[in-house]
Amino acid sequence: MTETQFTPRVFSGIQPSGGLTLGNYLGAMKRFVDMQGADFETIYCMVDLHAITTWQDPAALSHNTRELCAGFIAAGIDPEQSILFNQSQVPEHAQLGWIFNCVARMGWMQRMTQWKDKAGKNQQNASLGLFAYPSLMAADILIYHATHVPVGEDQKQHLELTRDIAIKFNNDFGVDFFPVTEPVIEGAATRVMSLRDGSKKMSKSDPSDMSRINLTDDADAIAKKIRKAKTDPDALPSDVDGLEDRPEARNLVNIYAALNDQSVEQVLAEVGGKQFGDFKPMLADLAVAKLAPISTEMSRLMADQAEIDRILARGAERAREIAAPILQKTYEIVGMVGSGTR
Ligand code: ATP
Ligand code: MG
Helix, strand or coil, X not given: CXXXXXXXXXXXXXXXXXXXXXXXXXXXXXXHHHHCXXXXXXXXXXXXXXXXXCCCCHHHHHHHHHHHHHHHHHHCCCCCCCEEEEHHHCCHHXXXXXXHHXXXXXXXXXXXXXXXXXXXXXXXXXXXXXXXXXXXXXXXXXXXXCCEEECCHHHHHHHHHHXXXXXXXXXXXXXXXXXXXXXXXXXXXXXXXXXXCCCCXXXXXXXXXXHCCECCCXXXXXXXXXXXXXXXXXXXXXXXXXXXXXXXXXXXXXXXXXXXCCCHHHXXXXXXXXXXXXHHHHHHHHHHHHHHHHHHHHHHHHCCHHHHHHHHHHHHHHHHHHHHHHHHXXXXXXXXXXXXXX
């Protein structure tokens, strides 16, 4: 079998399951913007089919999808240069997802920590969709033959599963059809932690609003949340080793570094020795300076809903041009009769 050369192509998605958090911005969106450019074709998706794996109020889902689209653009995604759309409008995701449900093994899925975290003690009452989520995520990526997937650290296990699914499909059918995707988990803030609990990641679905910074928070809310963020009583260290066993301190320093495009070492060289009482206002000012222009632009874009819908429709059309032939070829490989892709 010859090694297929795949076009360098980036795919990633964010769920319209609520507002955008600082974690989503630093771990995902800011890096989506960085990858936009000459080296890659970039495809970014509002994954509404993933969002409904937990209950979403219909009106809120529509609002959140449009707001997320506005967030992508406000953060710097150019809808001409990148392909920007919502997942449900490209049916090939769900169609390939079904094929992958028949490739992935129960044992693989049961090991997924996101499933265990989100289903909690009540697995019997979780949706079947929540369990199958990572298999649909593999389809999201592989329906474009994407080679690079920028995500936060929490998605690493799902990307390993995506690789396992691609390898098993290729082996089962004796083809070299799906690429073995590279995770791109980089930067100072690949895992932004909750402001209330340094052992939990910041999430848009966390019940406590004080646990996260939302992109739509105003300057007062940001300052208050950072002021109240859990910390320890010690001063900041001057080197990275000094952050060991200090998860809350590490988190705030990581956030500062990522927002300011600095390394953690550079930040500590500047702020080492400071008390949190001095560092927190610096962090709040920096966060406001970086986030306020994004949220202002988001509200401006949200005023023209028809334009957002037009952008999403155009994005879906462009996405389908890539996805439809890949689904068709998959069906042929599997042995399904017919030439349609729906
Ligand atoms: P939910 O709680 O509904 O799962 P979420 O905040 O985890 O929401 P997702 O839509 O699941 O957001 O993830 C979108 C992207 O943001 C993914 O690439 C994910 O890895 C990244 N991400 C999510 N939370 C963080 C975080 N705390 N730090 C860094 N990256 C994150
Ligand atoms: Mg998540």
